[in-house]
Each structure stands twice: as C-alpha cells, then as structure tokens.
Amino acid sequence: xxxxxxxxxxxxxxxxxxxxxxxxxxxxxxxxxxxxxxxxxxxxxxxxxxxxxxxxxxxxxx
Numbered sequence: 001x002x003x004x005x006x007x008x009x010x011x012x013x014x015x016x017x018x019x020x021x022x023x024x025x026x027x028x029x030x031x032x033x034x035x036x037x038x039x040x041x042x043x044x045x046x047x048x049x050x051x052x053x054x055x056x057x058x059x060x061x062x
Contacts, residue, residue: 039045
C-alpha cells in the first residue's frame with residue numbers, strides 16, 4: 001500500500017485547486033465535455049475491472 005505524508009497531500013491538492021482556478025471557464029467546460037464523451041467501456045463501467053482481468057487472462061493463456 002502506498003502512503004503519503006499529510007504535507008505532500010496538501011501540496012498536491014493545493015496545486016490541483018490553483019490550476020483549476022487559473023484555468024478559464026471555457027477550458028474547464030471543454031475538459032468536462034471531453035470527459036463526458038470519453039466514457040469507460042460498457043462492461044468495465046458496469047462490472048468494474050473484472051472483465052478486463054478475464055480478457056487479459058484469456059490473452060495470456062493463448
């Protein structure tokens with residue numbers, strides 16, 4: 001398990017908030033639309049990573 005110190009986490013979140021605030025409203029809206037259109041694969045969205053793991057095991061077995 002990966003652990004990070006509290007200071008590192010605060011620094012990371014501060015950087016994220018500052019970059020979000022510094023971006024223009026149009027950039028934020030464009031990024032949100034891009035995420036909305038790039039949805040996960042249907043099987044992964046409904047069943048998690050399990051279908052992906054099965055596909056990888058099948059591919060490795062061949």
